[in-house]
Amino acid sequence: MAKTLQSNQPRPASFAHPVAWMRQLTRLQPAKWNWSRSTRAALGMGLPLAIGTLSGNLGVYLWVAMGFLLQMGGERDNPYHIQFQRMLITTPLSLLGLLLGYLSYLPWELVILCFTVLAFISAILSSYNSALSIGTMQMLMMGTVAVGNPAINHYWHVALLAFIGIVFYAALLGIEALLLRHRPEDQASENLLRALASLALHRAQKQPIEQDEQQITNNLNTLYTLMFHTRSLSQGRNLGSEHTAAVLQRFDSVFASIVGCADSAQLTAIAATLQQAATAYASKSKHIPTVDDTPGCSTSLNKDANELFQTLWKRSSTLPDNSITAPQPAAKRKQLAAILGELSPGREVLLAAAALAVCTFIAYALRWKDDYSHWYWIPMTVILVMKPDMGSVFSRSMLRSIGTSFGVIIGGFILYFVSPGPLFVLIMAALAFVLPWASQRSYAMMSLIITPLVLVLIDYVSPERNGVNYALLRFEDTLLGGAIALVFGYLLWPKTNHRQLYQNFQQIRLALANYLHATLPQADTPAPQSQLHSARHAAYGQIANIRTNLQKQLSDPPPASQEALSWFPLISSAARMANSITTYSINSTGKLSAHDLQYLQKLGELIAHGTPADFPKEAWQSDTPGSAEDQLLRAAMNELQHVNGMVDVRPAPTPNDTVSA
Template sequence: MDKPDTQKDEVSLSPSSWLREVARLNPASWNISRCSRAALAVCLPMAVGHYTDTLMYTLWISLGSLFPAIGERDAPYSATFRKILTAAPIGAAGFMAGYLQTMGLPWTGIVLIMSVIGFLLSIASSYSAAISIGSLQFMIMAAVALGNPEIQHFWMSSLLVISGALFAMFLLLLEKWFRPHHPRRDAIVQVLQALSAICKQKLAHGDIEAARLQYNIKYEALYTFMLQARYRAVGRNQVVDQTAAIVQSLDRLFAALMARQSVDHLERLQPILQDITDAVLHERRYTGHHTEGCEFARELDDLIEALWDAKAVPEATGARARATPKQSLQLRLLLQKLTPGRSTVQAAIKLMLCTALGYSVHYFDDISHWYWVPMTVAIVMKPELGSIFVRAVQRMLGTAVGVVVGGLLLAYVPVGPVFILLIGAITFTLPWLAQRSYALTSFAVTPLVLVLIDFLAPERQGIDYAMLRLIDTLAGCAIVLVFGYLLWPRRHFSELDQALTDARKAIAQYLSQALANRSQPEVAQLSDARRAAYSKLVDMRAALQRSLAEPPPAGYEAAAWFPLVACAARLCDAITVYSASASHNPDPQEAAWLEQMPDAIEGLKDLPALPDDVLDRDTPEARLIASIYKETGVREQLYERVGQMPEKQLAPA
């Protein structure tokens, strides 16, 4: 059997591999409007407070404006507004925990109450991103309120934080009126650029796998945007229907691009794609190259028609039909969503335990800075943010540098115009840093929090005060690492196995749809199956990347599974090529063999025995059979090898 080509997926492992993953920086782009809004939202209330001697109050408004700036991502304005309106009241309600002390409850009772609240909020966080953000803000504000009883009027602080969130929304509304961004247009442009990147890599014989992965990610984002828009729409919506047609056209062009190798036609396709992308980006009609005689003419004409001829949009597409679920289906999905799974409950138990330990620090440390420990626990323990271990390490690194910056500000820069400008400069970089890494986010947020939250603390004396915060952060991270990570069994093998199983099922379903619709490659069911298969590959690769960032043995285990991702990706590409080039009248015997392949890919049956000459035939069906035999055989060999490796005895291959 041929040795699998895993050059692109090999991972060089050493004891420091996970450190490199911790230090990995994600790609990011500057959004000047977003950065400017964040700086203005935080600094303007501070300036007003400074010149009116109300800084003790306006700092809470700045804090309320800071939270939306940290979590803002590319999304429609309406979705961002709803997220803020949902998260801000939940977060501001955390101040009400301060009244637990005024009620005369013993500290043991407060610890138990906050632990139970942490458990419930962790469960609620699984319901939606907005609730998750609000729950995190609740835990932070509750720690601030319980750690600073001198606030006294907790309801006032709560209202001021909500006012800050509303101020951030007001600035966002001004942007929408005067300098709007276009998430739909931008999502379409990113998919077109990803297609162009695939074309370039094919011409240069480069890394098609990486380019295709980026396409899958961008296409999934556009598809999700379409479904969200359809869900929000009331009745027939022409823009949503047009988006659905564009999604289908882009998918057909992707399948054709993956299937065809002619250099001449690829060279002709490249400038056409660039012209279409420029036309969409600058909101003008396409007037570039003609598509006559191009091998991709049909797919390009369909895409151009979908982009610029709204009247040609079909009455309904498979995507549109799916995007309008019936009320009974919505109710069943809601009930399923409200029932937490095992992993969700386990994460909630971990948070409850670590929250109890974080608040128990107050038994030994009764000065005001102790509350940074439970606050750190809440931030690091958010399960949907990624690896707990990586987040703890990154927060320690980011905070270590951030406290120096914050300490220098508090020690040597008096509150005034220069101080506010420096805070504004840090806040301006925050949206960009939040995309790069969690460590850089912690670095930027730490000095801001030192100023905004801890202004009431009696120990705020420069570097010494900042060092207390560093010690508290280290203590919180230590609690999380020991009681939220190390003491719990970690089943990386089972997680990766489940990810591979899901991918195999999706690929098998994709092949089934390709075989059932070989004479109708444009049907929505085939497009849906293709999107689902590639989406599962993205999920599997993301799971492996998260495991690689963990310390041994998880990193070694992830490396052993990487070749399986490459095999699955090549198998998906082979099916995509076949879906665009299948014979209308295939050889009956070859067709019969292919009908057995979905179950073989899923693992329900063994590969059928074939005559030796089948793999040498030059038909679309025979080429697909050869690819399935090669990739599935490699997969089973590697799968058996990985499955026999004890989880705690994994070593570099």
């Protein structure tokens, strides 16, 4: 039996208006200037174009700028060493795309078949990691440009020029790394201090804390990723990863203590201290902040905060009982088996791959109908819009159309009014300078900036110059490519959103049950702290992930946006349940009676697999009224009763069914 939202639940007023989803679609995200990245982008675009203009070989250096743009466009907020490792994956794939131009010597039927199969395989590879996702997209894009551009005579030559641009990108990135020595763990730690301060302040003021929890989870994930990545590169003990593990545990303890504290005065005081600590940490102050012990629920909170400050400021601090040891051969074999099992694509991945393959086939087949110059902009649009790991197809199609509409105006202006020279180089460098900021704002803003860059670079490569007419054709191609993605990659395919939401919510329930079990003593001994921290991170991480996915789906038109919105009450209830368990983990003495232990174990089973039919007729109560166990049982039972009021009892979805909201 499964839980699903009732179809007669009232819809919030915000979605009563028919264009509310459009406001969500066009909402801009907050962004801040990354001056080092913007400067690198401007130099990487401007210098090759300047050399090409001065030497009279602009066509050659355009490919160098294109190679740089490939890497710059796929750059993410990762440590420098991870960015260099990502290049080891994306570079050969993007260069392979240019070499796919040799397929143009084959009959067009075979070219269509090859790119259709490559699109299917690329979509599956994209589900494994972000580097493969970026690399396969660049491979398909460059392959499309190479096959569709008759001005290219030797594909290995342009691949070599693009490789020079990539090397230039790596050189600028390396110089930045040496000059700035940016430590992403420091930035994540500072962000966590501020997010914890905001959480404490909002709890003190009885305000919503969902965004604070989301920020905390995102930055904890960053630290976890850095810790595991650093550890994976080391054969033996690694002090860096051990320190990160220690910091993670201290942050987790402070988070739990804040959630478990209800004293407004104490929460307000610790919020101010955490903000001051964040400022001191950002300024590299050597003075270690301290919190004075005061009576009340913050006794443990103050202690945890002081331990966090000590660990942050003293990089040699480690946790002896939480250090990571090198895996044994048997464990390595198990890890390898688990990895191979995860490589098997699921149904959703195969459906997304099939949709991308169908749309790629249609886009390439259109050349039989319209064999005009630069026809390949249609499949390029399809590839960009249909990437299955980049969010909603509908949203990307709409946003790309909006961004391209304005981008072609800029590109057409450059092509018509600006000749190769200093002004041309300055304009292209300025656009590249804005690109990192625009990418943070929205997909439409990114499309608005990157469209004229790609438009001008490709057009200057070709001997056929159409100026404004060429820009208008690209606008028409973008609309046509977006329409193909919408119809053949979105509307005609079975909507699996219902089942995905259901499965994600089931994962949250299992994570919450595991979190509750991790707080319980085992064989009359307290629960291991490392197990408790891992379970807490998993529970809050699952909640943060589904909250992020739902937020993306709000930009789809009804009924998809309404369905996503209708799941938010259940996610909020799960978050309150997680906070109740966190409060219990802080206030529990660790000594349970057999009666309380039995009921808490049953509560975990009810959270994980229970249905409204399994709900007890009488509320469970502790044999010690007012204890931490009693408070948890009351809060959890009230929350489950609230959830049961929003769900129906229906059969669990099969692979061919959906769960209706």
